[in-house]
Amino acid sequence: MRGYIFVTCISELYYKALIKGDYIEELEDKYILYVKQSPYWYISSVVVDREYQRKGIATQLLNTLMQHPFEHLCAVTV
Secondary structure (H helix, E strand, C coil), X not given: CCEEEEEXXXXXXXXXXXXXXXXXXXXXXXXXXXXXXXXXEEEEEEEECHHHCCCCHHHHHHHHHCCCCCXXXXXXXX
């Protein structure tokens, strides 16, 4: 395996707080994060094997992910 992306359903309130720019540490105490089914999705991690880093694998994974018709999708990046 070269890499993977973990995407999960989140609550609408959590999604709206994330896209507004609220700090994750503060949100976890205020909102329910994960829900079973939701139109709101969160990319929580993108992992690429060290051997394949800097070879465009993450971009390929993201391009493949974006082919899915998400209604709402967000991620927090550093």
